[in-house]
Amino acid sequence: MNIDKYLVPNRLLEKNNNTEEYRKAKLIGWSLIIIILFMLIGIPINWILSNKMGTYINTFMTIPSVCVYFYFKRKGNFVVTGNLIATIVLFQFSFLNTLSLQSICLVFWWSIAPISAFLYANKKSGLIWSAIILAVVFIYFSVPFFGYNYPNFSSTQLSEIEALLFDFNAILFYFIYLLSIIYIYETEKDALVNRLVKTNHEMLTQNEEIRQQQEEIVAINDHLAVKNVELDTVLNNLEYKNLKITSSIRYAKTIQHAILPFSKKINSFFEEHFILYRAKDIVSGDFYWLEQKPNSNTIFLAVGDCTGHGVPGAFMSLISFSILNDIVLKQNISSPDMILEQAHELIQNALKQNSSNNADGMDIALCAITRLEDKIKISFSGAKRPLYFTTPLGKIESLRGTRRSIGGTNRKTLKPFNVETLFLEKGSILYLTTDGFADQNNKNNEKFSSLHLMSILSEINKLPLSKQKKQLEITLDKYQEGTEQRDDITVLSVKL
Known part of the structure; x- marks a missing residue:
């Protein structure tokens, strides 16, 4: 089964798959599918943890994530899609999966935004997102010094152990997401390298065949050159003999007219x-x-x-x-x-x-x-x-x-x-x-x-x-x- 048709934009399916653009398109396709799966998994988890807001927002945010997926399939715009993924990751996972702005896990999820921008969009988008996240982190750690406490979005008060388990779960999801992206990235890179190696080997084989054909052509040309010289010699002899015969016939014409x-x-x-x-x-x-x-x-x-x-x-x-x-x-x-x-x-x-x-x-x-x-x-x-x-x-x-x-x-x-x-x-x-x-x-x-x-x-x-x-x-x-x-x-x- 060719899964590429579900991951890669339509405009790239008919092109050569041995390109960086094609590999990057597959990475974005996989990332969007993982994000949608995380949202679908997050719906029952937030429900179990009595996080109604998280449940509602996970349900609601699944729709734009699916829309981004179909937008990328149809348009294939890497910059727009990369920035949309960074935005979804920032607002969806960063604090809805942590239940509280008090959780240090926020920093982990915030880091996903510039990483996504670098991977999916371009260097300029990655730098902009990095600047935004650095500013947010600075503000996040500065606000408590002015006596403000971040709210807890869960409808029930969690015990210290439950909060610890929730943070562990958030970090685990973070690493699962990050490692999944890294694994897909490396897998596609290796596949691209293998295809390039195979293509290079085929090209080398073709080049060798072309070289041999060129040598054969050179040999044939040399043989033809020798034959051409021989034919020129024969032609010159024929022209000379034809000239002599024609001259003789013309002289015979003179004799015929004379009688x-x-x-x-x-x-x-x-x-x-x-x-x-x-x-x-x-x-x-x-x-x-x-x-x-x-x-x-x-x-x-x-x-x-x-x-x-x-x-x-x-x-x-x-x-x-x-x-x-x-x-x-x-x-x-x-x-x-x-x-x-x-x-x-x-x-x-x-x-x-x-x-x-x-x-x-x-x-x-x-x-x-x-x-x-x-x-x-x-x-x-x-x-x-x-x-x-x-x-x-x-x-x-x-x-x-x-x-x-x-x-x-x-x-x-x-x-x-x-x-x-x-x-x-x-x-x-x-x-x-x-x-x-x-x-x-x-x-x-x-x-x-x-x-x-x-x-x-x-x-x-x-x-x-x-x-x-x-x-x-x-x-x-x-x-x-x-x-x-x-x-x-x-x-x-x-x-x-």
């Missing part, structure tokens, strides 16, 4: 042109190709999309570029469908696809452009890539090409590449693209689409090609805003 047709070469064959060429990485798997067959007025124009992007795609674009040159310039093949069939075989042989799991290849749109007297002949073959062109009415139409890639398959029976022929007027425009533009997604993961691209080309095909390129770039940038580029992008356009 692509220059604008000057394209301008020598066409009135106008534009090239929208955006690599997803530094180098691209897309390429565009332009050659003229020897001793002929036929021009070959192509846009290819090799498997992958970045370095692997760039390697494939170099292989494909070289193969197209070999087929047209050395093997003297001029039909677009046969060029694609031969390119398929050469890529399979170059990558040993008949005996390996390699599936790399390319999609391509290839045109053979021949100038006639009044028309321009376009022979087109496509491997999964279309050809867009303008009609005399300014509309955009397309040739779809064959649903088949070049390379990347070991099947012996493949659909042959088709060749389609157009005769266009001078001033007509051709558009060759990879799938990067149409497949580019927006922030909602929606593809731009081929139909959307044709719609844009229908709107802008009357503009000069340089402005068409600018408009396509603006459209692409706006659509792509908030997302990364998905694939290599190439759009090549020429005006016949």
